[in-house]
Amino acid sequence: xxxxxxxxxxxxxxxxxxxxxxxxxxxxxxxxxxxxxxxxxxxxxxxxxxxxxxxxxxxxxxxxxxxxxxxxxxxxxxxxxxxxxxxxxxxxxxxxxxxxxxxxxxxxxxxxxxxxxxxxxxxxxxxxxxxxxxxxxxxxxxxxxxxxxxxxxxxxxxxxxxxxxxxxxxxxxxxxxxxxxxxxxxxxxxxxxxxxxxxxxxxxxxxxxxxxxxxxxxxxxxxxxxxxxxxxxxxxxxxxxxxxxxxxxxxxxxxxxxxxxxxxxxxxxxxxxxxxxxxxxxxxxxxxxxxxxxxxxxxxxxxxxxxxxxxxxxxxxxxxxxxxxxxxxx
Numbered sequence: 076x077x078x079x080x081x082x083x084x085x086x087x088x089x090x091x092x093x094x095x096x097x098x099x100x101x102x103x104x105x106x107x108x109x110x111x112x113x114x115x116x117x118x119x120x121x122x123x124x125x126x127x128x129x130x131x132x133x134x135x136x137x138x139x140x141x142x143x144x145x146x147x148x149x150x151x152x153x154x155x156x157x158x159x160x161x162x163x164x165x166x167x168x169x170x171x172x173x174x175x176x177x178x179x180x181x182x183x184x185x186x187x188x189x190x191x192x193x194x195x196x197x198x199x200x201x202x203x204x205x206x207x208x209x210x211x212x213x214x215x216x217x218x219x220x221x222x223x224x225x226x227x228x229x230x231x232x233x234x235x236x237x238x239x240x241x242x243x244x245x246x247x248x249x250x251x252x253x254x255x256x257x258x259x260x261x262x263x264x265x266x267x268x269x270x271x272x273x274x275x276x277x278x279x280x281x282x283x284x285x286x287x288x289x290x291x292x293x294x295x296x297x298x299x300x301x302x303x304x305x306x307x308x309x310x311x312x313x314x315x316x317x318x319x320x321x322x323x324x325x326x327x328x329x330x331x332x333x334x335x336x337x338x339x340x341x342x343x344x345x346x347x348x349x350x351x352x353x354x355x356x357x358x359x360x361x362x363x364x365x366x367x368x369x370x371x372x373x374x375x376x377x378x379x380x381x382x383x384x385x386x387x388x389x390x391x392x393x394x395x396x397x398x399x400x401x402x403x404x405x
Contacts, residue, residue: 084109085126085385086147090118092132098374104129107381119144126150127384129377133176136160145171150390152380154373156180156232156364157313158394159286167396174380177392177401179372180364181235184283184311187363188236189243191335192279193219195307200357220244223276227267227293228283228312230400234260236283248276250284271297279307286313287399296321299330306331311363314339323349326356337363 087108091097097112104110113121115137122128123144130138133155138145142165152174153161161173194200196217205212224240226233229251237247237260249261250270258264265273267284270293274280280302284290294308295318302308308331310317319340325331333355339348342361350356380390395402 086111086124087127087129087381088113088118088121088125089129090115090132090135090137092135095132096370098129098131098377099371100374100378103378104381107378107385122148127152127381130154130161131373134160138166139163142166150174150384152377154377157285158399159313162287162396162399172390173394173396174390174392175394175401176373176376178231179369179376181231182239183364183366183369184232185236185239187337188281188283188309188311189239191309191357192222192224192240192245192307194357195279195333195335196222204354221246222278223248224279224281225250225265225274225277226261226281226283227270228285229258229261229264230283230285232311233283236281237261245279248273267293270294271301274298274306275301275303277306278303279309282308282310282312282316284312284316285400286315291315292318294318294322296325299325302331304330304332308334308336310334311337314342323353326353333357335359337361 085108087104087110089098089110089112091112092114098104111121115132115135118137119141122141124147126147127150128138128148130151130153133153138151138161148171150172151161151166154176156176158173158175166173196219198214198216221244223246225248226237227250229249233249237249241247247261249258249264250267250273251264252267253264254266255264282294284293293316299321322334326334335357336350337359338361344350344358350358383390392401394400
């Protein structure tokens with residue numbers, strides 16, 4: 076529970092760049108707190124004396140540099156599921172509470188994963204390329220029902236993905252921190268530390284894990300070598316979950332069939348990156364969870380947590396700063 080002085084009006088900084096749309100409910104936030112909206116360049120000055128920080132610009136790493144000036148900070152909320160940019164030593168070792176957008180993106184990302192699998196199995200990318208060439212080419216397609224999916228990451232997004240994929244007839248396993256059987260959503264969960272031993276089972280490997288020291292480049296050359304030559308990789312987690320040079324080599328050599336990538340080591344993806352020219356790579360611009368209305372949902376989520384904070388109630392979506400995510404069943 077946040078230790079905020081009873082009856083005081085808190086000071087909240089909203090980190091947002093110039094030109095970035097503001098939370099639609101900014102007026103409601105201002106009715107509850109003294110609010111300063113600041114870009115990254117002004118954060119060191121703005122955060123001095125502030126009680127709470129709302130990272131509306133959720134990819135920003137500006138707090139790390141401004142940390143010495145965060146002399147009164149008690150709570151940081153990130154308008155994203157991933158909080159890897161926040162887990163520097165100063166914040167991790169402090170008593171500052173960290174919350175995130177846990178739950179907001181579960182269903183949209185699950186739908187995106189299903190769409191990626193269907194597009195691969197039904198050769199929709201190939202059909203579009205043939206359309207551009209005005210070429211009629213009949214092919215036989217891959218049945219999706221009955222195929223196997225290993226969902227790497229067993230948090231809320233992974234669970235929503237598993238439920239949706241199972242509902243349309245795919246066989247699903249999870250890969251998480253701890254192995255277990257009889258999981259409600261995954262059936263079986265295998266250890267993500269043994270990904271090289273487990274990936275060969277799957278027709279589709281879906282990366283949804285948070286980025287931590289343990290998961291960085293977890294999809295490496297060893298894991299890629301263990302995958303089926305017909306396997307399809309989907310990454311909707313973080314780009315750094317993947318050893319990108321190893322993935323490029325595996326795709327070029329035909330050691331796996333294809334990759335649908337929504338996230339990358341460097342974003343925006345540089346125009347000269349090899350992925351752009353690879354026919355078996357399907358690129359989207361870090362948008363798998365960004366359905367119409369997503370910004371308003373994020374703003375509502377912060378306001379609801381602000382009300383909890385003002386009432387002295389426990390905050391929702393508290394991140395375990397050692398693990399790097401909202402703790403659930405692993």
